Amino acid sequence: IIISICGNVLISISLNIQKYAHVRQAERGSEPYYTSAMWWCGLVLMGVGELGNFAAYGFAPASLIAPLGCVSVIGNAIISVVFLKETVRASDIVGGTLAITGTYLLVTFAPHTSTHITAHLVQHYTISWQFLLYLTVAFCVLLYVYKRRNVKHIVVVMLLVALLASPTVISVKAVSGMVTESVKGQLQLIYPIFYIMLVVMVASCAFQIKFLNQAMKMFDATEVVPVNFVFFTTSAIVAGIVFYQEFEGLAMLNIFMFLFGCVLSFLGVFLIARNRPQIKQQDPLLSTFTGRRHTDKVQPEANTPTYGLLAAKLTCNRTGQIDDS
Template sequence: MAPAFDDDNAPLKKQDLFLGSGLAICGNLLISVSLNIQKYTHVKNSQREVERHYTKDPLWWLGLVLMGLGEVGNFTAYGFAPASLVAPLGTTTVIANLFLAAIFLKEKVRPENLFGCAVAIIGAFLIVTFSSQREVVMNAKEVVSALEQVSFIIYVCLELGALGVLLFLLYGLKMKHVVIFLLISSVTASFTVLSAKAVSGMIQISVSGYPQFNHPVLYVMLVVMVATAVIQVKYLNQAMKNFNSSIVVPTNFVFFTMSAILAGIVFYKEFNGMTSMDIGMFILGCLLSFVAVYFITVDNLFDVVKQGAAPQRVSAELVPAWMLANVNVGRVQPHGDVEHLIDPQQDTSDRTPILSSQHPPPITLADELEDAAQAGEEEREMADPTPPVGMASPLKTYGSTQ
């Protein structure tokens, strides 16, 4: 019979802490390489006269293999360190993506990006230093007991409800936006993290001489881990295919990190025994990591006019178009200048502002109260079938990249 591995009596050894951190960092580096390789294959495929399915490209499979190896590294890390420590170290993925995107996708590295890297290192230091110093390694019976917790059952119901809403938005309402893809990926990833840590812990106990292979819960958690990992990769890959990698990678990092930390708190009680100072500094480290992600990608977020693609706004990728339907501005430069994107098919002497929605939005009551005079003038101009000489070309709308 396997012994009980009570978290109150299982202080985390420093060598295990460093080993878990090292495995997580190496795994995240491999994942970053794999994502950029897969994005590169999608870009090259779109430039072909006749596109072929990405699964027929050997380079895409190389990226998938590297992602698998990276996930194995992360999986192993969960056996040596808390999930709340392993997940935030995914910031190394964003740092690596900065330089790999410069190599594969020819994106520029700027001073503010390097500042973001420095902030990320500080954040990672705080996370490692003030993370939970007690590792929760559960045997099969403890896993079953944790699954029966009321708090965990409520958590699962909320997660499944959110997943159902997201799938309805994606397939029912056809709202294909990067936030929806990545939220689906992060929700399923929370179950991947829980099951991966459970399986890793039971294997670790088995290797220690207390076999767990005769318990069905081991195989149930293994199936959950594989199934949710496949779903996670599917929607993450769709996001990488359809949206800018400089948006997908950092946004996925933020969503995944918050999801994994919450899962660790609910299921493994990883914040139990931590002082208020430890929790505060740990949260500060996470916030610094999020800030670092912004600085690492701040310039690339505005570089959304891809070669051979229609002009588009970053808001169209990050936020569903209907939420910003009344926005009618040009591209905002990092230094505050406003530049109107020009359609190369139109007269270049005219400036053509763009809308973030796919269809001209109706004028709302708020618009009328805000600027009634301007709204009335625009309505009169649109009602005139013969525009005056020298009038700017009609407004064009561009949605998010599909």
């Protein structure tokens, strides 16, 4: 749990460092962001944070690690206010309180005993009827949603990301667990299932990134972040319950309070991410004209936002010159 929390805090710090680097580069001019040493520092910190999350899956249940991603959202909001001087909103305070309360309930009532992941255990889970049924249903839903990919709705796109989150979480926990057991002395890297899970992990992560980038292009980040968190966390919890059977033997009170903590975390993330101010990008060409905006009319006297009349005049002048010659 501590490894996951530290990893998510590092991720939130890295995001704000990269955000600050983008702001500085925008003020300086048209230099690419990847020329900034600060941006690379943020990228390295993000890699360390993600590595911490990867390691955490080897020590704790997936249904506990995945919801702790809200720590990154809380940390991001706090750092933005303290260091980037963003305005504190009432929704930030309420959302942060709900998210922290939800995180406390998650940590308190989640299953804390994690099975030692071995190659033989992963093979056994892979052919279990619960997982095969879940895989069939998920594949049918994924195929249906992909066929309807032309529907421009955020839920459709993010559902693709969420469905890919299940194999990602399953494979990440399997790979991380087998690496952990190998470090302890029980070598698991000689079994084919390790490399199968490694391929599944890389492939599912790649497709997740593809659809997530598609969502970021189509929709605002304030919509994508909370919806992605809710869908990804739900998918990860279901994957942990079905594949690794993490809720087996857990008391009903613990299950109810765990799910209640998830709901509080979801609400908190929605409130924090809702209507967050975006970084204003400045057009390098438009900035040479003081007091001009993208919505200003190009030819005020023509009462039009286009160069239509000006282009027509130039065409007429050019035609006249050709006739004279």
